[in-house]
Amino acid sequence: MKCNIQEPMHIHSLGGELREATIVERIGENEYIAEYGGVRCTAIYNPFSNSFYVDDKYGIIQDRVPIRDDMCR
Numbered sequence: 001m002k003c004n005i006q007e008p009m010h011i012h013s014l015g016g017e018l019r020e021a022t023i024v025e026r027i028g029e030n031e032y033i034a035e036y037g038g039v040r041c042t043a044i045y046n047p048f049s050n051s052f053y054v055d056d057k058y059g060i061i062q063d064r065v066p067i068r069d070d071m072c073r
Contacts, residue, residue: 001026009043009052013057019055026045034060 010016021036023043034043034054042059043052045072 005052009034009036009050009054012053012055012057016053018051021052023052 002025003023006020007029008018009021009023011019011021019036021034021043022051023034024032024040027033030044032043032045032052033040034052034056036054036056037043039056040063041054041056042060043054045052
């Protein structure tokens, strides 16, 4: 489901600091696609703290499907 939520969110690569990011799509029960710094990555929502957590360290979403001949390393 497409959505456009723009607010301060906790950013993983910054140690949880709050920065402006955008939730662009909901992809699961508590899974979202966020955009921060021009990069699309995964995010989750924490209802106890009422905030989103963006994983721009390990949850980066690639724009294209790798081709068989691409380097794997």
